[in-house]
Amino acid sequence: MYDAIVVGARCAGSPTAMLLARKGYRVLLVDRARFPSDTISTHILWPHGAEALARWGLLDALAATGLPPICRRMSLDVGPFVLRGTIRGANGGRGGFCPRRTILDGLLVNAAARSGAEVRESFTVDDLLFADGAVVGLRGRGAGGKQVEERARIVIGADGVHSFVAAAVRAPEYDTRPIAVCAYYSYFSGVRQEDLELYLRERCAFGGAPTHDGLHLVMVNWPARRFAEVRADVEAHVAQALALASDFGARVSQGTREERWYGVAGVPGYFRRPYGAGWALVGDAGYCKDPMTAQGISDSFIDAERLVEALDAGLSGRGPLEDLLAAHEAARNERVRPMYELTNEIATLEPPPPPLQALFAALQHNQPATDAYLSAMTGATPLPEFMSEENVARIIDAARAGTSERDGSSSRYVG
Ligand SMILES: Cc1cc2nc3c(=O)[nH]c(=O)nc-3n(C[C@H](O)[C@H](O)[C@H](O)COP(=O)(O)OP(=O)(O)OC[C@H]3O[C@@H](n4cnc5c(N)ncnc54)[C@H](O)[C@@H]3O)c2cc1C
Numbered sequence: 001m002y003d004a005i006v007v008g009a010r011c012a013g014s015p016t017a018m019l020l021a022r023k024g025y026r027v028l029l030v031d032r033a034r035f036p037s038d039t040i041s042t043h044i045l046w047p048h049g050a051e052a053l054a055r056w057g058l059l060d061a062l063a064a065t066g067l068p069p070i071c072r073r074m075s076l077d078v079g080p081f082v083l084r085g086t087i088r089g090a091n092g093g094r095g096g097f098c099p100r101r102t103i104l105d106g107l108l109v110n111a112a113a114r115s116g117a118e119v120r121e122s123f124t125v126d127d128l129l130f131a132d133g134a135v136v137g138l139r140g141r142g143a144g145g146k147q148v149e150e151r152a153r154i155v156i157g158a159d160g161v162h163s164f165v166a167a168a169v170r171a172p173e174y175d176t177r178p179i180a181v182c183a184y185y186s187y188f189s190g191v192r193q194e195d196l197e198l199y200l201r202e203r204c205a206f207g208g209a210p211t212h213d214g215l216h217l218v219m220v221n222w223p224a225r226r227f228a229e230v231r232a233d234v235e236a237h238v239a240q241a242l243a244l245a246s247d248f249g250a251r252v253s254q255g256t257r258e259e260r261w262y263g264v265a266g267v268p269g270y271f272r273r274p275y276g277a278g279w280a281l282v283g284d285a286g287y288c289k290d291p292m293t294a295q296g297i298s299d300s301f302i303d304a305e306r307l308v309e310a311l312d313a314g315l316s317g318r319g320p321l322e323d324l325l326a327a328h329e330a331a332r333n334e335r336v337r338p339m340y341e342l343t344n345e346i347a348t349l350e351p352p353p354p355p356l357q358a359l360f361a362a363l364q365h366n367q368p369a370t371d372a373y374l375s376a377m378t379g380a381t382p383l384p385e386f387m388s389e390e391n392v393a394r395i396i397d398a399a400r401a402g403t404s405e406r407d408g409s410s411s412r413y414v415g
Pocket of ligand 1: 032282285296
């Protein structure tokens with residue numbers, strides 16, 4: 001009998017298992033994948049996500065795998081304006097990373113094992129076990145195909161968008177959004193690029209970042225309805241998109257594509273109730289949004305931390321587990337909702353509305369405010385505070401007056 005069984009061993013599952021094991025719980029972590037293992041996902045890890053790795057003592061190990069930091073001089077090119085800056089709002093200004101998932105997920109699963117979780121790779125969960133309406137364990141099979149049953153006080157689904165656990169417990173889903181964007185990405189050598197570059201153009205968005213092995217991730221997003229058309233000739237559609245930013249396009253075309261194009265038809269947006277009798281959900285299994293704002297990995301880390309706090313309090317008898325998990329859900333929703341809405345807005349791939357264009361224009365000559373904007377839109381600092389009418393008006397007024405608020409004295413988010 002385990003205290004917890006975690007299904008899925010990537011960005012959400014491995015940290016959940018690791019943190020529970022570090023608190024002394026007996027944890028089984030299973031995944032049908034065998035690590036190191038890749039998955040369909042680009043992998044921008046924002047500074048606030050890297051900061052979670054630092055809290056867990058894993059950031060130095062990631063940095064030592066031979067990849068440069070990003071977000072120290074990142075750029076967001078919105079057409080008429082290019083915003084360049086540093087994300088100062090998290091990780092002590094040391095930036096984030098763009099680690100290959102084979103390496104990041106491998107590091108996480110190893111950290112869970114080192115912390116005391118029992119890890120079973122190549123293990124597929126087929127059924128949950130119920131008693132009196134509560135989940136009490138699961139049935140699954142390892143590489144040999146032999147079916148086994150395991151029991152636990154709680155079974156945690158960290159099994160992604162198509163979560164088997166969420167489906168088996170019929171986790172209620174709410175505030176759903178349809179798929180909006182499709183994407184292709186690949187890896188290039190020989191590209192002149194030092195930091196993350198993002199380009200927003202009408203009806204497409206693209207960018208790139210340096211990753212492991214001297215390679216550069218190059219990714220392009222289009223409206224989801226164009227998926228079949230793009231898939232029919234990915235190379236031509238990518239070239240067409242990158243031509244909308246001629247310097248970036250030229251630098252990519254001077255490089256060499258080293259891998260195939262990886263594509264995805266789109267990812268839906270949803271919230272799921274992340275708990276019930278004997279079960280919990282974490283990461284994409286519990287809440288998901290379009291990848292356009294690249295929040296999924298960082299969100300999964302934070303969700304894992306917060307879920308473990310609630311579970312620990314409940315399992316150790318410091319409070320009623322159900323109440324603690326209900327509070328966890330409410331706090332999760334409050335934390336992520338502004339970014340959920342921003343993501344859904346950006347995923348329309350419509351040009352920025354006039355008020356946002358006015359803000360971009362005003363940010364042009366105000367480096368502290370640009371850094372603060374990049375911090376907010378990547379999730380390092382609270383988005384509603386930066387986007388408050390008062391703060392935006394202050395930035396626009398300063399631009400009109402020909403001054404920039406370089407001393408930051410008037411707002412904690414400007415400067
Ligand atoms: C195209 C694309 C680009 C993205 N780009 C970014 C980005 O740049 N930055 C970012 O932060 N996020 C990005 N994301 C989102 C990110 O990939 C996810 O948010 C993140 O992977 C969620 O982690 P997770 O652990 O919850 O789930 P997953 O990574 O989906 O892991 C789930 C695991 O569960 C296992 N599993 C499932 N079912 C079973 C079963 N029955 N038995 C055993 N094991 C099972 C799977 O094998 C898998 O390993 C992107 C996503 C996509 C699709």
